[in-house]
Amino acid sequence: MLSIVNPATEEVIQEVRTPSAQDIKAAYAAAVEAQKRWADTPYLSRAKIITEFRQLLEKNSIECASVTSSEMGKPVHQAVGEIKATLMRIDWFLENTPKELAAEQVRVAPPMIEEISYEPLGVIGNISAWNFPYFVGSNVFIPALLTGNAVLYKPSEFSTLTGLKLAHLFEEAGLPAGLFQALPGGPDVGKGLSALPLNGMFFTGSFRTGQRIAETQANRFTKVGLELGGKDPAYVCDDVDVKTAAESVADGAFYNAGQSCCAVERIYVHAKVYDEFLAHFKAFTASLVIGDPRDSKTYMGPVARQAQLEILREQVQDALDKGAQYLVKGGRREGRGYFYEPTALIGVNHSMKIMRDESFGPIIGIQKVASDEEALALMNDNEYGLTSSVHTLDKARAIQLMKRLNSGTVYWNCCDRVSPYLPWTGRKASGMGSTLSHIGVKTFLQPKAWHLRHPGV
Known part of the structure; x- marks a missing residue:
């Protein structure tokens, strides 16, 4: 059994039965049969x-948002916002998937015709995340289902009830049995899922777990997509509207209690605007309302995982021991x-963990730099490469910096955002593969080459 705990009250919400090893194998067998029929179903x-x-x-957005809030602490109104944006993402997939499924006639050289068709992978495993369960999950299971795959979905143990709710909605929508199955549980369920002869495995989570999944799947040549950690930097140049930049970057650092895959996790500020930036950053942070996730005025609820509190405390203490000082003294309430x-x-x-290791919480280090070159060197000085942002009024200056940033996504005068029109992809220890955009649809398809020769010619 899995105990679902409300991080705002520390009360047990519900006990959920987890599948046995036999249950997982049975789910896979059902998915295999269902997928064969689904692949033959017209788009x-x-x-x-x-x-x-x-x-x-x-x-059911209010109900779904309330469920998510109760088990991972996100303010209800922000969870509603996530669902609304997810609806737009689903609309994008519905509109754009057909063109990615269409066969391509690439060469006609009588008597030969050469074509490419695209077929579903088959049965995929999806070990998803808790921080944005609708966003992160739908990046995988919506295009996977639309392109003819079956999905064995393991929600995070910190968004279990959300995952079960999604499965219920698919069932109510008329999705044939076996095509989307939620397998709630902890690491044992993830290991059981990873041990299956899947046709694809897609994971969002820590680098270490992703590394183990990649190693497990490598022997089977399974297609793997991994969205792993990040230590996303922001650089504030000396020509900005300082107040706007400070508030934008602070929101990027603290929204969802800093528990965003692309949250700002380290900030570099040009020396010429450093002091002014600190003043605006501090004032904005002081205005944030931290409290009950059910209250519409709340900006930030609790962090989702109790164990993360110690990681945050340890990173802050490490920095203080090495000479850092508080700009904003928050900490455990x-x-x-x-x-x-x-x-x-x-x-x-960069000798401090807060500037090197993923924090995934509402803590941030702000470092003064003397030049663009220094900022660039520090931004690239990390094992992760998910997103990076540059804040300047000069577009040409921003583009020159962004070209040299080794990350899958770059932002100019914005941060902490994802678009279905653009691929979501990481570099270095931030992962491999892409979701979203036309690339993210093709992720769940495999090509077939057709050599067609007319007889008697």
Whole structure:
């Protein structure tokens, strides 16, 4: 059994039965049979069911958001916002998937015709994340289902009820049995899923777990997609509207309690605007409301995982021991719940864990730099490469810096955002493969080459 704990109250919400090894194997067998029929189902019929799922998600958005908030601490109104944006993402997939499924006639040289068709992978495993369960999950299971695959979905143990709710909505939408199965549980369930002879495995989570999954799948040549850690930098140049930049970057650092895959995790500020930036950053942070996730005024709820509190405390203490100072002294809030108030440190450098290791919480280090070159060197000085942002009024200056940043996504005067029009992809220890955009649709397809020779010619 899995105990679902409310991180705001530390109360057990529900006990959930987890599948046995035999249950996981049975789920796979059902998925294999269902996928064969689903692959032969016309696209418009598949799309009709996904459209019905989308409508049910919209209709039940408040209920779904409340479930998510109760088990991972996100303010309800922000969870509703995530669902609304997910609906737009589903719309994009519905509109754009057909063109990616279409066969291509690439060469006609009588008597030969050469074509490419695209077929589903088959049965895929999807070990998803808790921080944005609708976003992160739908990046995989929506295009996977639309392109004819079956999905064995393991929700994070910190968004289990959300995962079960998604499965219920698919069932209500009329998705045939076996095509989307939620397998709740902890690492043992993930290991059981990873041991299956899958046709694809897609994981969002820590680098270490992703590394183990990649090693497991390598022997089978399984297609693997990994969205792993990040230590995303932001650079504030000397020509910005300082207040706007400070507030944008602070929101990028603290939204969702800093528990975003592309959250700003380290900040570099040009010396000419450093002091002014700190003043605006501190003022904005002081205005943030931390509290009950059910309250519409709340900006930030608790962190989702109790164990993360110690990681945050340890990173802050490591920096203080090495000479950093508080700009904003937050820290663990007394009382019930896993609340950690926004914390910002100055006097930081790359000898400190807060500037090197993933934090995934509402703590941030702000480092002064003397030039663009120094900022660039520091931004690239990390094992991760998910996103990076540059804040300047000069587009040409931004582009020159962004070209040299070794990350899958680059931002100019924005941060902490994802678009279905663009691929979501990491470099270095941030992962491999892509979701979203046309690339993310093709991710769930495999090409077949056709050599067609007319007889008697």
